Amino acid sequence: MPKITIDNKEVECRAGIPVLQAALEAGWDVPHYCYHPGLSIVASCRLCLMEMMMPDPKTKEMVWSPKLAPSCQTPVRDGLVVRFDSDRVRHNQDICMEFFLLNHPLDCPVCDQAGECYLQDYSYKFGRPYSRMMDQKLVNPKKDIGPRTLLYQDRCVMCSRCVRFTDEISGTNELCLVNRGSRTEIDVFPGKPLDNPLQGNVVDICPVGSLLDKDFLFKRRVWELTGTPSVCPTCATGCSIRIDHADNTIYRLKPRHNPKVNQWWICDEGRFNFKYVQDAKRIAAPLVRRGSETSCPDWNDLPQIIRFRLEEHVREKGDQTVAAVFSPFMACEEAWLLARFIRSVAPQATLVLGPIPMVGEDQRFPVGTTNGDAKFTILREKCPNRRGVGLVLTSLGGPSLEFEPFVEQCKKGAFSAAWIVGGYPTPWVSKDTAKIAEGFEFLIVQDIFENELMAGAAIILPACAWTEREGSFMNAAGILQPFDRAITPPEGAKRDGQFLFDMAGYSGLYMGDRVRAMMAADIPGFAEAYVPPPEPPFAH
Amino acid sequence: MASFEPVLLRNLGVENSRSVRVYESRGGYQAARKALKMTPDEVVEEVKKANLRGRGGAGFPAGVKWTFLPKDRTRTLLCVNADESEPPTFNNRVLMESDPHQLIEGTIIAAYATRAQIAYVYMRVEFHEQFHILQRAIDEAYAAGYLGEKIFGTDYCLECYVHRGAGAYVCGEETGLIESLEGKRGWPRIKPPFPAVEGLFRRPTVVNNVETLCCVPHIIERGANWFTSIGPPHSTGPKLFCISGPVNRPGCYESPMTITVRELIEREDMGGGMLKGKRVKAVLPGGASMGVLTAAELDMKMDFEDPRKYGLLGLGTAAAVVVDESVDLRGVLRNLTRFYGTESCGQCTQCREGTAWMYKIATRIAMDAGRLEDLDIILETSRNMGMMPGLSICGLPDGATYPIETLIKKFRGELEAAIRAQPPDRAERVLKVLN
Ligand SMILES: Cc1cc2nc3c(=O)[nH]c(=O)nc-3n(C[C@H](O)[C@H](O)[C@H](O)COP(=O)(O)O)c2cc1C
Ligand code: SF4
Ligand code: SF4
Ligand code: FES
Numbered sequence: 001m002p003k004i005t006i007d008n009k010e011v012e013c014r015a016g017i018p019v020l021q022a023a024l025e026a027g028w029d030v031p032h033y034c035y036h037p038g039l040s041i042v043a044s045c046r047l048c049l050m051e052m053m054m055p056d057p058k059t060k061e062m063v064w065s066p067k068l069a070p071s072c073q074t075p076v077r078d079g080l081v082v083r084f085d086s087d088r089v090r091h092n093q094d095i096c097m098e099f100f101l102l103n104h105p106l107d108c109p110v111c112d113q114a115g116e117c118y119l120q121d122y123s124y125k126f127g128r129p130y131s132r133m134m135d136q137k138l139v140n141p142k143k144d145i146g147p148r149t150l151l152y153q154d155r156c157v158m159c160s161r162c163v164r165f166t167d168e169i170s171g172t173n174e175l176c177l178v179n180r181g182s183r184t185e186i187d188v189f190p191g192k193p194l195d196n197p198l199q200g201n202v203v204d205i206c207p208v209g210s211l212l213d214k215d216f217l218f219k220r221r222v223w224e225l226t227g228t229p230s231v232c233p234t235c236a237t238g239c240s241i242r243i244d245h246a247d248n249t250i251y252r253l254k255p256r257h258n259p260k261v262n263q264w265w266i267c268d269e270g271r272f273n274f275k276y277v278q279d280a281k282r283i284a285a286p287l288v289r290r291g292s293e294t295s296c297p298d299w300n301d302l303p304q305i306i307r308f309r310l311e312e313h314v315r316e317k318g319d320q321t322v323a324a325v326f327s328p329f330m331a332c333e334e335a336w337l338l339a340r341f342i343r344s345v346a347p348q349a350t351l352v353l354g355p356i357p358m359v360g361e362d363q364r365f366p367v368g369t370t371n372g373d374a375k376f377t378i379l380r381e382k383c384p385n386r387r388g389v390g391l392v393l394t395s396l397g398g399p400s401l402e403f404e405p406f407v408e409q410c411k412k413g414a415f416s417a418a419w420i421v422g423g424y425p426t427p428w429v430s431k432d433t434a435k436i437a438e439g440f441e442f443l444i445v446q447d448i449f450e451n452e453l454m455a456g457a458a459i460i461l462p463a464c465a466w467t468e469r470e471g472s473f474m475n476a477a478g479i480l481q482p483f484d485r486a487i488t489p490p491e492g493a494k495r496d497g498q499f500l501f502d503m504a505g506y507s508g509l510y511m512g513d514r515v516r517a518m519m520a521a522d523i524p525g526f527a528e529a530y531v532p533p534p535e536p537p538f539a540h
Numbered sequence: 541m542a543s544f545e546p547v548l549l550r551n552l553g554v555e556n557s558r559s560v561r562v563y564e565s566r567g568g569y570q571a572a573r574k575a576l577k578m579t580p581d582e583v584v585e586e587v588k589k590a591n592l593r594g595r596g597g598a599g600f601p602a603g604v605k606w607t608f609l610p611k612d613r614t615r616t617l618l619c620v621n622a623d624e625s626e627p628p629t630f631n632n633r634v635l636m637e638s639d640p641h642q643l644i645e646g647t648i649i650a651a652y653a654t655r656a657q658i659a660y661v662y663m664r665v666e667f668h669e670q671f672h673i674l675q676r677a678i679d680e681a682y683a684a685g686y687l688g689e690k691i692f693g694t695d696y697c698l699e700c701y702v703h704r705g706a707g708a709y710v711c712g713e714e715t716g717l718i719e720s721l722e723g724k725r726g727w728p729r730i731k732p733p734f735p736a737v738e739g740l741f742r743r744p745t746v747v748n749n750v751e752t753l754c755c756v757p758h759i760i761e762r763g764a765n766w767f768t769s770i771g772p773p774h775s776t777g778p779k780l781f782c783i784s785g786p787v788n789r790p791g792c793y794e795s796p797m798t799i800t801v802r803e804l805i806e807r808e809d810m811g812g813g814m815l816k817g818k819r820v821k822a823v824l825p826g827g828a829s830m831g832v833l834t835a836a837e838l839d840m841k842m843d844f845e846d847p848r849k850y851g852l853l854g855l856g857t858a859a860a861v862v863v864d865e866s867v868d869l870r871g872v873l874r875n876l877t878r879f880y881g882t883e884s885c886g887q888c889t890q891c892r893e894g895t896a897w898m899y900k901i902a903t904r905i906a907m908d909a910g911r912l913e914d915l916d917i918i919l920e921t922s923r924n925m926g927m928m929p930g931l932s933i934c935g936l937p938d939g940a941t942y943p944i945e946t947l948i949k950k951f952r953g954e955l956e957a958a959i960r961a962q963p964p965d966r967a968e969r970v971l972k973v974l975n
Contacts, residue, residue, distance in 0.1 A: 067930030
């Protein structure tokens with residue numbers, strides 16, 4: 001590991017990174033716009049400049065070079081001595097900030113980015129509080145550059161991150177630069193809007209309020225939002241995300257840096273896949289049917305009711321008539337708790353992994369990448385936890401079935417009691433599957449939305465969306481990643497994990513890591529969950 | 541001095557000088573034949589010995605530049621910089637119009653010396669006629685076997701293409717040129733890697749100016765010693781000088797680098813004195829980007845070293861524009877700032893915003909609405925950009941700084957007087973309208 005000296009402090013850094021990255025990782029707040037660790041280096045914003053020790057051409061003595069050097073373009077090497085804490089560096093930051101604001105409309109009060117804007121932050125910290133330009137500003141109205149994104153050109157700092165993203169990551173090249181000098185603009189080609197499956201990332205990497213998400217536009221001030229770390233459930237890639245919410249409402253999803261999975265990016269499909277959570281049609285209260293009678297029991301009574309009736313069934317029909325269907329949207333912990341419960345009542349119960357939604361083909365980026373060089377992959381497997389739930393089921397052993405054979409067996413009357421968990425964001429019960437609803441004597445259906453199986457259900461349980469739950473998903477690459485709950489479920493529903501915790505006979509508060517620790521005693525695969533390291537505080 | 545025989549312009553005015561036949565009849569292509577019998581390294585050595593400094597503006601020795609190419613390279617590319625976009629400059633144009641084969645011959649020798657197999661001539665788009673002249677000459681050279689396969693019957697092959705720019709000053713900067721040649725936006729590249737190591741299409745690349753290359757055949761033919769015998773030791777060889785503005789004979793003239801600005805203006809065989817007896821107020825002697833001289837500084841020598849003594853950036857393109865007494869310097873300031881403001885590529889913050897801001901201020905000053913502090917803001921802004929303090933990627937803002945800074949510093953009294961002579965509340969009123 002090379003050692004460099006920044007502002008008289010020795011810093012050990014990863015080999016091969018730029019000084020800027022090393023300084024950020026060591027806690028320095030070095031202002032920068034064009035540098036992004038996931039994109040090529042262009043060193044054009046000239047904001048990250050530093051002073052560097054160089055041998056004097058004549059005396060060979062080490063002196064501060066008369067030239068400032070871009071810290072983003074200078075790779076670390078052992079013994080390098082640099083400083084940011086100097087008048088010349090500060091002067092450059094000061095003039096840069098003045099320059100960035102020359103033509104800026106200063107419309108922070110109506111700008112979505114306010115509060116998370118690096119023009120604001122840097123102006124405050126490194127800039128001057130007034131502008132000396134008395135002349136007219138360039139006026140550059142906003143442009144509709146795509147179905148989901150707006151461009152406010154006059155707020156742009158011309159870092160070209162967005163252009164490089166569409167060139168280097170999505171490979172779709174919709175964005176380009178037109179005109180020259182201070183009239184340079186970001187634009188799209190006529191008839192070719194910014195519309196690719198990764199386009200939302202340009203909004204994230206835009207350091208200012210120039211590129212904005214239409215979906216979030218004018219919805220909420222960002223400082224009112226709380227961010228909760230989570231994992232995207234939309235496909236088996238399992239990108240790290242942050243759920244931004246306020247007043248128990250989700251406003252947007254943002255990527256979190258995860259060096260093992262998604263780097264800095266997420267796809268649009270995942271980004272906007274939270275609307276169903278707030279759908280008014282969600283089931284919010286449990287329902288129990290006995291004969292023609294229905295009742296809405298208290299959640300506290302439900303474990304007893306269910307256990308009693310299932311035990312009754314096992315006594316009458318035998319435990320091999322019992323099955324449980326696990327959704328690939330369940331957390332590993334939830335699956336384990338449910339399986340423990342079922343097997344505790346019916347040791348020979350059959351465990352079934354629910355249907356795995358497969359849509360289209362895997363999409364690799366930059367577009368046209370076919371082999372392992374992809375910088376981002378959207379998988380056709382549209383669920384987060386096939387591997388985690390699968391691992392729980394196989395580890396527990398005993399009878400198990402795939403979903404299709406299970407449906408066939410049901411039609412033949414092999415099972416008369418079942419607990420079926422849904423939780424899919426879209427309708428998942430096919431016509432064929434719906435036929436099995438009538439065949440059960442005791443059927444528990446747990447889902448977010450009403451489904452066709454509920455017609456035959458003795459007990460209907462509202463399930464929670466992943467934003468309301470806590471646990472872990474295992475992605476397609478076998479990486480186990482925990483997610484936190486961001487919001488509370490709709491009035492009347494109860495968090496699946498807590499309910500199943502109660503069902504399985506535990507008392508107290510359900511906590512993902514606690515359950516994981518219990519699971520790990522039997523299943524080593526759950527011993528360690530991967531939490532990506534936090535990004536340096538001043539990196540962006 | 542009058543005994544100086546033109547070298548680069550020796551075919552100027554000769555009938556049909558653009559044809560390969562006439563060129564050869566006057567000794568053309570002998571140098572290339574000779575060079576191809578030498579080893580490439582011998583050619584490089586000879587050019588190095590001649591101390592041929594680049595004519596494109598920076599004055600870097602061409603032979604030394606060629607030695608920066610990696611020894612183990614497999615392919616080299618040569619770019620001929622025919623972008624000539626520096627404002628009052630037209631020496632490359634004259635060379636290509638009058639003697640295109642001289643450029644082709646220089647290109648062949650330089651390509652051979654650097655072991656390049658492809659040469660690209662990057663030509664500014666405004667050169668319509670010159671493009672056709674050069675293209676015709678290249679076609680002739682191909683037909684004669686001087687380009688293409690087995691040149692002069694040797695094993696050496698060279699393809700030569702002309703690529704036309706799209707009208708950007710910054711595409712004359714060597715890495716802007718390279719990006720543009722690659723079909724991209726002409727945004728200069730960050731260095732390192734330098735073009736000699738990783739240039740066009742990521743290959744080792746040499747970029748040389750048209751005039752630089754036109755000197756090469758003469759060095760090979762007559763030897764480095766002959767070349768160094770012309771002009772002072774730091775500025776060897778013949779040089780083209782352009783003179784424009786209110787002089788009697790605006791044009792392009794050849795001379796050793798021993799002449800002064802005054803001689804360039806006054807000499808009968810050059811500028812021929814001021815038009816209608818006007819008096820010089822200022823001169824921009826090296827294109828727009830090198831800086832401004834006052835009438836008292838006309839004894840500056842037009843060589844690579846002397847301009848620095850006068851606070852200028854360098855010799856530049858050795859193209860002088862004369863500003864006469866009747867000119868309002870506020871107009872000069874506005875004109876200069878406009879050029880850099882519209883030609884900055886827009887990549888680096890300081891250059892993009894600084895040049896445009898200076899233009900806005902200069903425009904207002906020219907509208908009789910300046911403030912005295914505006915001159916300070918311009919001066920400060922011009923110090924806050926440029927490659928030399930490490931603030932920018934390319935040298936364009938340095939070229940913007942020098943003329944603007946020297947103009948304000950050397951003519952501050954006159955500019956301030958003009959501002960003081962404005963109607964008293966005009967600046968305030970204009971600013972109110974603007975805001
Ligand atoms: C903004 C800018 C514009 C330039 N324009 C030209 C040009 O039009 N023609 C040219 O030959 N060199 C131009 N140069 C200089 C080139 O970068 C480069 O130094 C030159 O082509 C090298 O050739 P030489 O060594 O033969 O002079 C320009 C440089 C800058 C910074
Ligand atoms: S729109 Fe945003 S990301 Fe794109 S160049 Fe401008 S500031 Fe940078
Ligand atoms: S210094 Fe100016 S012209 Fe040169 S690359 Fe930067 S912005 Fe472009
Ligand atoms: S120049 Fe280093 S971050 Fe932009």
